[in-house]
Amino acid sequence: MCPTRFVLGCSLVLSAACMDQGFVHPSDPAGQVGDPRPVIRLDPEQWDFGAPLVGCPAEQPVRIWNDGDADLVVHALELTGSSEFSWAGSVLPLTLAPGGSMALAVGYLPADTEEDSGELVAGSNDPERPEATATAVGLGAGLASAVEVFTEPDAVRTDVLVVVDNSASMAEEQANLTGNFQAFLTEVARADADWRIAVITTDDPRFRGPILSPATPDPVGEFTRQALAGIGGSADEAPMQMVSLAVSPGGDAAPGGAFFRDDAMLSVIVVTDEPDDVSPMFPVELANQLLALKGHDASLVRFHTIGSDVPVPACASAILPSIPLDDVVILLGGLFLSVCGDWGTSLSAVAQSSVTLEDTFPLADDPVTASITVTVDGAGVATGWRYDAVDRAVVFDAGAVPGPGAEIEIAYALAADCAG
DSSP, X not given: OOXXXXXXXXXXXXXXXXXXXXXXXXXXXXXXXXXXXXXXXXXXSEEEOOOOBTTOOEEEEEEEEEOXXXXXXXXXXXXXXXXXXXXXXXXSSEEEOTTOEEEEEEEEOOOSSSEEEEEEEEEEOOSSOSEEEEEEEEEOBOOOEEEXXXXXXXXXXXXXXXXXXXXXXXXXXXXXXXXXXXXXXXXXXXXXXXXXXXXXXXXXXXXXXXXXXXXXXXXHHHHHHHHOOOSOSOSSOOHHHHHHHHHSTTSTTSTTSXXXXXXXXXXXXXXXXXXXXXXXXXXXXXXXXHHHHTTTOGGGEEEEXXXXXXXXXXXXXXXXXXXXHHHHHHHTTXXXXXXXXXXXXXXXXXXXXXXXXXXXXXXXXXXXXXXXXXXXXXXXXXXXXXXXXXXXXXXXXXXXXXXXXXEEEEEEEBOOOTTO
């Protein structure tokens, strides 16, 4: 048995003989009595956020302590479990002197009414407990809900004016346009649209042939004949001026003629590989002229361009950036698509934008984004749409817009008034 000796006013002291025999003080895992070491502690080790309203943030503190007598180095902090918990604190690694501490803010933002749990794990140089943990629980409180119902129009009417660049560099683009025109017709047919299509060029505002409509026996063949306009046209392309002349009094596309209908959408599609730097007008002038034809109802006018990318063309066949046509597109809410892209996809997108099917459905109240569900004609739709927080609206992707007469139901939980 190891003898012990006591020193007045001192703690128990082991004899050298006992130390030689390997006796280890129970508080000295390193085997050397009195060696300093760090000791990590999280306070509290458990906390309950209660039941804040869904969408309302809550926060609670947790403090990291060094209960030892050597520097504690915290080199890792990880919050596992529900993604609705988060933490904020100092940059790691963090060194705490003996008796020192650091506060963290642990946040909770419930996205639903299901119970959530998380665990904060702190990694350190504590030799006995390298990892310390603290747990959190929370439960989002339920909110009021809303259901909104929208209906696509049963019939859509659109008058489409196609402007084809017929300059020397346009053989490839004209071939791509006509070779993929069926994609355009497929999309307008899906919308059950009552459509009219006329073709002009960038140097002549007169129609190149009869107006196409659903009654045209061979619309693809007739469009191909008109849109293959050749490459002998003027090198000074003026698509904006040609559109302006076509819709002006006496023009082939003007109100009162066989093409223009007051209650139909007017959709202009310019196909070119160059800029319009000769038209004697600014983009805003053309935009205002077209809007005036529709009583300044912006929902009845679109201006699209399949042209050379701005600011830098993306392929060899795109000669120069198609400016300022991109400005007209922005002013009139159309699409600017590249002649270097997939023509079938581009023409489908332009067709969809050229009929009056709605793709954006504004909500009456602020939703909890994660709670939004969408059904179309009674069937749940999980993809093909997104929530736009800026416009507070559900927006369908191109190609996923519900068809004519479709009923769209949007259900959601109302975002809470967290300050109330």
